[in-house]
Every structure is written in structure tokens, then in C-alpha cells.
Amino acid sequence: MLDIALSSVLIAVAIILSTVLQMGLRKSLLIGMVRSFVQLIAVGYIIHFIFQLEGIVYQILLLVAMSVVASFTAHRQVGGIRGVFIITWVSIIAGSILTLGFLIAFGVIDTTPRYFIPFGGMIIGNTMNSIIIALERLISQTRDRRHIVESALSLGASPRRAIHHLLKSAVRASLIPRINMLKIAGIIQLPGAFMGMLIAGASPIEAAKLQIIVMYMIVGCVSISIMVLSFLMPRFLFNKNEQLVFTEEKNILKL
Amino acid sequence: MVFAFKDVSKNRGEKTVLRGVSFETPESGVFMIVGPSGSGKSTLLRLFNRLDEPDRGTILYRGRDIRSINPRRLRREVGIVFQTPAPLPGTVEENIGFGPKQLGNDVDVAGLLRQVGLSVDFAGVMADELSVGEAQRMMIARALALRPSVLLLDEPTSALDPASVRAIETLVHNLVRKDEILIVFVSHLTEQVRRIGGEGILIDSGRVIYRDGADKLADMLERIGG
Numbered sequence: 001m002l003d004i005a006l007s008s009v010l011i012a013v014a015i016i017l018s019t020v021l022q023m024g025l026r027k028s029l030l031i032g033m034v035r036s037f038v039q040l041i042a043v044g045y046i047i048h049f050i051f052q053l054e055g056i057v058y059q060i061l062l063l064v065a066m067s068v069v070a071s072f073t074a075h076r077q078v079g080g081i082r083g084v085f086i087i088t089w090v091s092i093i094a095g096s097i098l099t100l101g102f103l104i105a106f107g108v109i110d111t112t113p114r115y116f117i118p119f120g121g122m123i124i125g126n127t128m129n130s131i132i133i134a135l136e137r138l139i140s141q142t143r144d145r146r147h148i149v150e151s152a153l154s155l156g157a158s159p160r161r162a163i164h165h166l167l168k169s170a171v172r173a174s175l176i177p178r179i180n181m182l183k184i185a186g187i188i189q190l191p192g193a194f195m196g197m198l199i200a201g202a203s204p205i206e207a208a209k210l211q212i213i214v215m216y217m218i219v220g221c222v223s224i225s226i227m228v229l230s231f232l233m234p235r236f237l238f239n240k241n242e243q244l245v246f247t248e249e250k251n252i253l254k255l
Numbered sequence: 256m257v258f259a260f261k262d263v264s265k266n267r268g269e270k271t272v273l274r275g276v277s278f279e280t281p282e283s284g285v286f287m288i289v290g291p292s293g294s295g296k297s298t299l300l301r302l303f304n305r306l307d308e309p310d311r312g313t314i315l316y317r318g319r320d321i322r323s324i325n326p327r328r329l330r331r332e333v334g335i336v337f338q339t340p341a342p343l344p345g346t347v348e349e350n351i352g353f354g355p356k357q358l359g360n361d362v363d364v365a366g367l368l369r370q371v372g373l374s375v376d377f378a379g380v381m382a383d384e385l386s387v388g389e390a391q392r393m394m395i396a397r398a399l400a401l402r403p404s405v406l407l408l409d410e411p412t413s414a415l416d417p418a419s420v421r422a423i424e425t426l427v428h429n430l431v432r433k434d435e436i437l438i439v440f441v442s443h444l445t446e447q448v449r450r451i452g453g454e455g456i457l458i459d460s461g462r463v464i465y466r467d468g469a470d471k472l473a474d475m476l477e478r479i480g481g
Binding site for chain 2: 151153
């Protein structure tokens with residue numbers, strides 16, 4: 001606990017700097033520090049508890065709970081459109097089942113909690129972030145370019161065809177950071193799993209192998225989830241009369 | 256008549272934008288919807304091809320309630336051009352061919368460009384590189400590519416220089432002279448209402464307050480300060 005207290009001094013320095021320089025981040029930093037402490041200690045105890053339990057069912061339940069929280073987070077951040085929660089959840093679950101299922105089926109990772117939970121948590125967290133980028137981009141561009149979308153509708157296009165170019169742009173915006181992550185891995189930054197393995201005493205080669213698996217898994221899951229999302233999204237931007245469901249200007253991203 | 260609006264009302268949030276609007280359009284020619292800014296003209300226009308739905312009342316298209324017509328089919332017959340250009344990604348040719356392509360049809364791009372007063376050399380130009388005046392003419396060509404029976408023009412000259420305004424107005428006159436088409440033209444400019452001609456309605460605060468020929472509509476618009 002002393003270690004944590006000492007490391008919190010660094011956040012305190014950031015809070016002091018923010019106050020002195022009038023950056024307006026004092027409250028956010030304080031809330032962030034307290035939330036991360038409470039959430040990580042709580043999840044530590046939950047995972048410690050699950051590690052004691054026999055059977056994969058409990059691990060799956062934990063991942064389902066994580067996916068629900070991730071979907072709720074996306075729903076809160078990308079406000080204004082009905083159905084964001086459900087399409088985010090379906091997209092995350094589809095990507096997770098396919099990637100984790102594939103890796104488990106071929107014995108790349110095993111189903112012990114020590115592997116299954118961290119791997120599941122990583123793909124859910126990364127997928128949630130990419131989904132938020134895609135949703136924010138698609139919704140804000142559809143709103144900004146309403147006349148272009150409605151022009152396409154007025155030319156007899158289906159809703160999916162009318163927003164095709166915006167969907168493409170949103171998918172690219174959400175996947176490019178992941179593709180860049182692959183390109184710069186090990187050059188500009190040492191990724192988390194690699195660092196974790198090194199700290200835990202593994203050899204650098206073993207750490208690198210695991211990190212490669214993690215990155216491929218994340219990019220695979222994010223890609224599948226974003227494709228599912230892009231398939232489902234037009235149903236929620238238009239009503240049954242093929243009319244855009246929103247017309248009023250509104251801030252999308254609630255931070 | 257092509258369209259008949261019967262006691263149509265439309266709300267935007269708490270605000271009532273159209274109140275009990277009733278009118279009929281002719282079979283062809285120009286039908287003007289005039290009124291001051293914020294009177295509900297654009298909202299009314301969006302109801303013609305079901306980009307929006309009324310909250311009350313009935314709209315008939317050739318005698319049929321438009322709620323019983325597939326929106327895509329209706330929109331192919333009732334084209335719209337907005338106040339500002341809305342080019343789709345791609346070239347002028349791709350834009351003009353967009354509508355027919357949804358049906359698997361080809362289109363005479365050169366003929367349509369000539370019809371709206373643009374050189375055929377524009378066909379390969381990226382649509383977002385056109386000037387506003389050129390882009391508005393391309394928008395009209397794009398809408399005409401589906402051979403609609405009704406063309407909705409929502410203040411199509413509001414962002415144009417005087418020469419381009421005259422070009423669009425001449426185009427409107429040519430279209431109604433040559434084709435069996437109904438053009439619903441929205442404007443808040445008295446002089447333009449006189450130049451375009453035809454008949455129509457004057458709306459203010461969401462109500463139809465007058466219906467007559469274009470000159471009388473322009474006089475009334477002037478009187479209420481439009």
C-alpha cells in the first residue's frame with residue numbers, strides 16, 4: 001500500500017501543476033485517480049475470487065459482465081441514438097467469441113483463468129475504444145452531411161447505400177490506430193503484455209511471442225467487431241420509412 | 256393534381272412548424288412555395304418525398320396516401336435539390352449516374368449536362384471541385400437523371416451569384432416548357448417569385464395565408480415583409 005501511496009504523489013504533482021497553470025483538470029485527475037484505485041482493487045479481488053473457482057463458466061460470466069460495462073460506456077459517450085448499447089454489445093460478443101474461440105480451439109491459449117481473463121479483458125477494452133471512435137465518427141458525419149445522405153436517399157438509394165462512404169470512413173478511422181499499433185510495436189513503444197512478462201521474469205523472446213499473439217488477437221477482434229457494427233448501424237440511424245432518425249444539431253461525444 | 260395536402264401539421268420538438276396546411280398542386284408547371292425565412296417552407300418541402308413525416312393530416316400523391324407508397328419508389332419519382340450543393344463522393348458523371356445505377360440503368364450524362372447548361376467536359380471532374388453554381392446545376396442534372404415527375408427545389412439559388420441565379424431560373428423555365436414535369440420551387444425573394452412565375456402558396460408561421468399567381472404572391476410577400 002505504501003508503494004501505491006508514493007506513486008499517487010505523481011498524480012498530486014499533476015493536480016498542483018493543473019491548478020497553478022489553470023488547466024481546469026484538477027477535478028478530472030482526482031476522480032480518475034480515485035476511480036482507477038477503486039476499480040482495479042475491486043477487480044483484483046474479483047479475479048482473485050474467480051481464480052479459486054473451478055470451471056470456465058465463472059470466467060465467461062466475468063467477461064460477459066465486462067462486455068456489458070463496455071457497451072454501457074459506449075452508449076453513454078455516444079449519446080442520442082437508440083440501440084447503441086445493444087449493437088455495441090452484439091459486436092463485442094461476436095468479435096470476442098470468434099477470436100477467443102479460435103485461439104482456444106487451436107490451443108494457442110488455454111482456458112485457465114490466468115490466461116483467459118486477461119486476454120478477454122484486453123480484447124473487450126480495445127474493442128470498446130475502437131467502437132466508440134467508429135460510432136462517434138459515423139454519427140457526427142451523418143449529422144454534418146445530412147443533406148448528402150438525404151440526397152442519396154432522394155435518388156432512390158437504400159439507407160445502407162446512402163451512408164456507405166461515411167461507414168467506410170468510420171471503419172477506417174477506428175482501425176487505423178490498431179494497424180499503426182502493429183507497425184510501431186517494439187520500435188516506438190514497448191507494449192503492455194511484453195512489459196508485464198519482462199517484469200514477471202519471462203525471457204524477452206517469450207515476452208515478444210506473447211505480445212505478437214496479443215496484438216494479432218486484438219486487431220482480429222477489433223476488425224470483426226467493427227465489421228459487425230458497420231453491418232448493424234444503418235438499422236439504427238434510419239427508421240422504417242428510411243428517414244434519418246435525427247435532424248437536430250447536437251454534441252455527440254459526452255466527455 | 257399531383258399532390259394534395261390535407262390539414263397537415265408538423266412539430267419540431269415543442270415547436271409547431273406547420274399548422275393545418277392544405278393545398279393542391281397542378282399536374283405540371285411551376286408551383287411556388289413562398290414565405291419569409293423561418294416560415295416552414297423547407298419543412299413543408301421535405302414532406303413531399305417523405306424525408307420527414309407529418310404529425311397530423313394526410314398527403315396524397317396522384318390520389319394515393321403517400322404512407323402507402325414505398326419511400327424509395329416515391330423518392331425516385333419526386334426528386335429534390337437542396338439550398339446548398341450536396342455532392343456525393345466521386346466525379347460529376349458518377350453523381351449523375353448514381354440514381355439510375357441503383358436500378359441498374361445507364362444514363363445519358365452528356366445530354367443531361369447539356370440540358371442544365373454545363374459542358375460535357377465536366378463529366379470527369381470531381382464533384383466537390385465544382386463552383387457552387389456549377390454544383391447546383393449538377394444537382395439538378397442528377398435529380399433529372401431519374402426522369403422524375405416532380406422536382407422539388409429548396410431555394411436552389413440562395414448561395415449563387417446573380418449570373419448563376421439567372422442560369423438556374425432559365426433552366427427552370429426550359430424544363431417546364433419542354434417536359435411534363437411539376438417543379439415545386441421554394442423562395443423568399445419577391446423578385447425571384449415574379450421571374451419564376453406560375454402559381455403557389457404563401458406561408459407564414461407555418462400556416463398557408465394566401466394562394467394565387469406568382470405576381471400576387473410576390474406582392475403579398477412584400478407586404479408581410481418577406
